[in-house]
Amino acid sequence: MAKVKLDELRARLRARGLRATPSRLAVLELLLSDQADQPRSHAEVVSALASGPWDPATIYRNLTDLVEAGLARRTDVGDHVWRFEAVDGKHDSTAHPHFVCTECGTVECLPVMKELVAPRAKTPRALKQRQVEVQVRGLCDTCL
Numbered sequence: 544m545a546k547v548k549l550d551e552l553r554a555r556l557r558a559r560g561l562r563a564t565p566s567r568l569a570v571l572e573l574l575l576s577d578q579a580d581q582p583r584s585h586a587e588v589v590s591a592l593a594s595g596p597w598d599p600a601t602i603y604r605n606l607t608d609l610v611e612a613g614l615a616r617r618t619d620v621g622d623h624v625w626r627f628e629a630v631d632g633k634h635d636s637t638a639h640p641h642f643v644c645t646e647c648g649t650v651e652c653l654p655v656m657k658e659l660v661a662p663r664a665k666t667p668r669a670l671k672q673r674q675v676e677v678q679v680r681g682l683c684d685t686c687l
């Protein structure tokens with residue numbers, strides 16, 4: 544995927560009321576470069592940005608800032624680890640399902656499912672409003 548231009552990232556941050564600090568830019572760029580791939584944990588973001596001068600606490604704050612500003616989303620697939628991913632056109636604000644490998648714990652993003660069919664008339668309101676997370680569990684290609 545083509546590298547997202549820094550100017551565009553700055554504009555995105557400022558449009559959401561965030562200052563475009565170098566670490567925020569680096570974190571956002573990293574999350575966007577992961578599109579449609581897999582969400583990253585804080586530890587994975589820290590190691591991916593290890594060449595930068597930022598400490599893990601700064602990167603964690605950047606991640607939560609991006610979530611609060613609506614530029615990223617965090618998800619817990621059940622292992623009590625927050626994983627972060629960018630929210631943009633392709634990865635829009637509608638949460639997409641995640642595939643979790645029950646063997647190695649790999650997490651992958653799945654395409655957005657247009658419809659979640661609930662055959663019963665009475666379903667939780669959150670489901671109708673699509674405020675739910677869909678998770679698919681099974682074996683990844685490597686473990687199968």
Ligand SMILES: [Zn+2]
Binds near residue numbers: 644647648683684
């Ligand atoms: Zn696996």
Ligand SMILES: [Zn+2]
Binds near residue numbers: 582628639640651653
């Ligand atoms: Zn995802």
